[in-house]
Amino acid sequence: MRVVFEKPEAMTDSPMHYCPGCTHGVIHRLVAEAIDSLGIREQTIGVASVGCSVFAYDYFNVDMQQAAHGRAPAVATGIKRVLPDKMVFTYQGDGDLASIGMGEIVHAAARGENITVIFVNNAIYGMTSGQMAPTTLVGQKTATSPRGRSAAETGYPIRMCELLATLDGPSYLARVSSHDTKHIIQAGRAIKKAFEMQQQNKGFAMVEVLSTCSVNWGMTPAKSMEWLAENMIPYYPLGVYKDITAEEGK
Amino acid sequence: MARMLMRGNEALAEAAIRAGCKAFFGYPITPQNEIPGYMAEHLPLRGGVFLQAESEVAAINMVYGAAGAGARVMTSSSSPGISLKQEGISYIAAGELPCVIVNVMRCGPGLGGIHPSQGDYFQAVKGGGHGDYRLIVLAPGSVQEMADLTMLAFELADKWRNPVMILADGTLGQMMEPVEFSAETKSEPVEKPWATTGAVNRKPNVINTLDIVPESLERVNHRLLAKYERIKEEEVRWQAVGVKDADLILVGYGTSARVARSAMEQARRDGLKVGLFRPISLFPFPEKQIRELAKAERQFLVVEMSGGQMVEDVRLAVDGRSPVHFTNRLGGMVPTPEEVLEKVESILEGRGN
Amino acid sequence: MRGQVIVDQERCKECSLCITACPHDVLRISAAINSKGYHPVEAYQPENCTGCTFCATICPDVALTIMRKRPERK
Numbered sequence A: 001m002r003v004v005f006e007k008p009e010a011m012t013d014s015p016m017h018y019c020p021g022c023t024h025g026v027i028h029r030l031v032a033e034a035i036d037s038l039g040i041r042e043q044t045i046g047v048a049s050v051g052c053s054v055f056a057y058d059y060f061n062v063d064m065q066q067a068a069h070g071r072a073p074a075v076a077t078g079i080k081r082v083l084p085d086k087m088v089f090t091y092q093g094d095g096d097l098a099s100i101g102m103g104e105i106v107h108a109a110a111r112g113e114n115i116t117v118i119f120v121n122n123a124i125y126g127m128t129s130g131q132m133a134p135t136t137l138v139g140q141k142t143a144t145s146p147r148g149r150s151a152a153e154t155g156y157p158i159r160m161c162e163l164l165a166t167l168d169g170p171s172y173l174a175r176v177s178s179h180d181t182k183h184i185i186q187a188g189r190a191i192k193k194a195f196e197m198q199q200q201n202k203g204f205a206m207v208e209v210l211s212t213c214s215v216n217w218g219m220t221p222a223k224s225m226e227w228l229a230e231n232m233i234p235y236y237p238l239g240v241y242k243d244i245t246a247e248e249g250k
Numbered sequence B: 001m002a003r004m005l006m007r008g009n010e011a012l013a014e015a016a017i018r019a020g021c022k023a024f025f026g027y028p029i030t031p032q033n034e035i036p037g038y039m040a041e042h043l044p045l046r047g048g049v050f051l052q053a054e055s056e057v058a059a060i061n062m063v064y065g066a067a068g069a070g071a072r073v074m075t076s077s078s079s080p081g082i083s084l085k086q087e088g089i090s091y092i093a094a095g096e097l098p099c100v101i102v103n104v105m106r107c108g109p110g111l112g113g114i115h116p117s118q119g120d121y122f123q124a125v126k127g128g129g130h131g132d133y134r135l136i137v138l139a140p141g142s143v144q145e146m147a148d149l150t151m152l153a154f155e156l157a158d159k160w161r162n163p164v165m166i167l168a169d170g171t172l173g174q175m176m177e178p179v180e181f182s183a184e185t186k187s188e189p190v191e192k193p194w195a196t197t198g199a200v201n202r203k204p205n206v207i208n209t210l211d212i213v214p215e216s217l218e219r220v221n222h223r224l225l226a227k228y229e230r231i232k233e234e235e236v237r238w239q240a241v242g243v244k245d246a247d248l249i250l251v252g253y254g255t256s257a258r259v260a261r262s263a264m265e266q267a268r269r270d271g272l273k274v275g276l277f278r279p280i281s282l283f284p285f286p287e288k289q290i291r292e293l294a295k296a297e298r299q300f301l302v303v304e305m306s307g308g309q310m311v312e313d314v315r316l317a318v319d320g321r322s323p324v325h326f327t328n329r330l331g332g333m334v335p336t337p338e339e340v341l342e343k344v345e346s347i348l349e350g351r352g353n
Numbered sequence C: 001m002r003g004q005v006i007v008d009q010e011r012c013k014e015c016s017l018c019i020t021a022c023p024h025d026v027l028r029i030s031a032a033i034n035s036k037g038y039h040p041v042e043a044y045q046p047e048n049c050t051g052c053t054f055c056a057t058i059c060p061d062v063a064l065t066i067m068r069k070r071p072e073r074k
């Protein structure tokens, strides 16, 4: 017998603090696997954001910086500009990236900043116990939309991939999901591709991973996976929104 | 190198490059625009990176990233922009990241105006952002000092692993004076084994300011406070002129000190025993030095372009040993030597305030 | 037995996602309790395991290591 699946080297031995069934853990592993498969662990500097993944610096076995809420793309820019040969990634939630950090992500994308962004969209603020996020679906109940998100009062959820795809800076934008094994494997490929884009100096690459927050959604982990597939994917269609290498190939 | 006539902001920028500044991140705001302008022109040609950020918030967080990656890095702004940077500055202080932050103060509050002011003293020396931390704050009083203190700022930042602020004002930024640059970088590049440069043959480095265990964060707080105490011991800088026999000592920094100096010189010509004490480091504040000068038969007059901020620190230092008076101009107005002299005369003639 | 699941009992949080993902009914929640108070999963029908890695792929806590028999050379 041989080992066909084990914890990647780019992950530390620390057990993760996430709630049972939280897909942050899956996405961490996919990022670590991408780093391992490209052999870039010693060249990589990660930027943890503020949100449930704030402790990511304990879980990735690479150099890490912890950024202020929303500012990970700016911090990553600072690192990448002074260490252009290193691989720099951010790991951000939807509140972090699409609300308080909207300015930083849009401008990092517009500059074509040569970094990799892992964007975890769980349609809610996890860490602060379940408030409405910029990605909360219309009708979805949260701590601050207790009667369900009303479009009349709070507008509509933001589709980040589509929004950033209007810019010339990004090299690769993809939306993937973490709700079942098939999609997780696809997500892993997209994440690896987003690191390859940086390696080839193609510029800004982002993978949006649809993910769950079973505790704040008030469902079991298994039920959350179904809810994601049934409710999030129709509003947030999966796919590649930009890939300059595909365009180059044409 | 020969003396050259330079604008304060440009002398500061040139000094930063000579001090080995490798990255500059900033956002336009008057009256400091010559700094990013100079950096954009020269830094990329001399081995560094210039980037105009999308906001002051982004700029200070870029500074965090670059400083954490081990580079000598600087940002500059003016009052409203510095307010916007405060969260980031707090993180930088907590992460013990060396960097230089320039505030070419303009008048406020609010959008205020673009004319010079010293209204950000409290913000600069008392922390400014959230949590218990201090910046090292240096206050230049001439174009030459805009250059010299900037070089020093980079050294102190690395030495103490602490953000250093240059607290200047619109007058110092805009005025032209001859300036001379000492030999290229005085300091050797510093080893930064803690920086995030890629974990090659070592455990990963982490730049982090989160610590949710109170016992543990309290230890961090104590360590930082102890560092600030050592800084107070070792890094106090000031200038004292004609204080020995003085009946009245003028106290001012930056542009106010220049005005006070002119007033002092005129007073001396008029036969009045007036001296000048100029804090150069505002944090650490030259508290002991002022206290040693305080005695019953002597008075102090603090000159500021603020509603009365540094005067509080002077009062704390004097601790009731001498009367402390205050004079100021606000809103972008610079006090004139005549105004200050008039105040000096009225105090010495016992007309009081 | 073509494959084998090894459970890191301390990392497992009893979320059960692996159980739903397993196509061969290998896993179940065990009676054991780990230091965090969770009942970690166990391979109660290990002979069914093909080493397909579905369980490990969905495990959010990287608690599962999978072994597989080398394919016979033809």
Ligand SMILES: Cc1ncc(C[n+]2csc(CCOP(=O)(O)OP(=O)(O)O)c2C)c(N)n1
Residues within 6 Å of the ligand: A050, A051, A052, A053, A069, A092, A093, A094, A095, A096, A097, A120, A122, A124, A125, A126, A127, A128, A133
């Ligand atoms: C300036 C600032 N504002 C607010 C917060 C509080 N805060 C911490 S995490 C968070 C939301 C995080 O949500 P998200 O980015 O969606 O990540 P998740 O926790 O869901 O993974 C907020 C508002 C903060 N730390 N800093």
